[in-house]
Amino acid sequence: MNTAATATPPTQTSTSIAVTSVTARPSAVGAPDWFTGTVVVDPLFPPNAHSAASGGLVTFTPGARTAWHAHPVGQVLVVTSGQGWLQAWGGERHTLRAGDVAWIPPRVKHWHGATESHAMSHIAIQEVRDGSAADWMEHVDDGQYRT
Numbered sequence: 001m002n003t004a005a006t007a008t009p010p011t012q013t014s015t016s017i018a019v020t021s022v023t024a025r026p027s028a029v030g031a032p033d034w035f036t037g038t039v040v041v042d043p044l045f046p047p048n049a050h051s052a053a054s055g056g057l058v059t060f061t062p063g064a065r066t067a068w069h070a071h072p073v074g075q076v077l078v079v080t081s082g083q084g085w086l087q088a089w090g091g092e093r094h095t096l097r098a099g100d101v102a103w104i105p106p107r108v109k110h111w112h113g114a115t116e117s118h119a120m121s122h123i124a125i126q127e128v129r130d131g132s133a134a135d136w137m138e139h140v141d142d143g144q145y146r147t
Contacts, residue, residue, distance in 0.1 A: 020045070030058070034136050036145075037064025037113070044123065052127040059121040060084060065113025065145060068137040070106075073127035075134075077102040077112060084120030085145075086112040093147070096120065111140045 030039030037060065044055040052073070057080070068089065077086065079100045086102055087093040089109035096102060096112070104110050114120040126133045 030064075034067050034069070035064065035113075036067070036139055037061055039064050039066075039113075047128045052129065053125055054128060054133055055123055055125045057121060057123050059119065060114035061119050062114050063116050063145075065140055066111045067139045068109050068111050069134045070109045070137070071104065071126045071134050072106060072129040072132065074106045074108075075104045075124060075126040077104070078123040078125070080121045080123060082114060082120035083118040084112060084114045084122070086110065087144075096122070109137065111144075113140075113145075116146075 025043045027040050027042050030041055039061070040059045042057040042059075044057060046054050060082075065085075077096070079096045079098050079102075081098050083098075084096045085093050086096055086104075087110060088104070094102070095115075102112075112122070
């Protein structure tokens with residue numbers, strides 16, 4: 001009698017690698033309720049059956065920025081080009097440059113965008129919880145932006 005346990009391989013739901021063409025993900029102008037200035041959003045990936053994360057490449061022209069907002073599960077920003085700013089409510093403003101990576105913890109009210117003189121692009125990665133990746137709030141006024 002064989003008493004050795006038999007291992008069963010894990011069940012795999014799919015064996016196919018999925019590649020989404022850039023042509024299937026058109027650019028969009030940032031919604032004026034969520035952004036000030038000219039912002040272009042290039043979707044990279046949506047949540048799926050295996051991950052609640054979504055990602056996008058966001059490009060801000062000089063002076064463009066997000067409104068104040070928070071993410072239920074936090075956010076990672078990977079700066080790919082240019083120079084920008086990131087600030088949490090009541091906190092110091094951080095300068096972001098190409099190659100910088102920022103982590104914004106869950107539910108921290110913040111904004112990010114380009115500096116007054118330089119454009120900035122970043123990849124934004126966040127998770128969807130209860131159908132939302134962000135809670136959008138009021139716009140960052142010019143005084144808040146410049147301090």
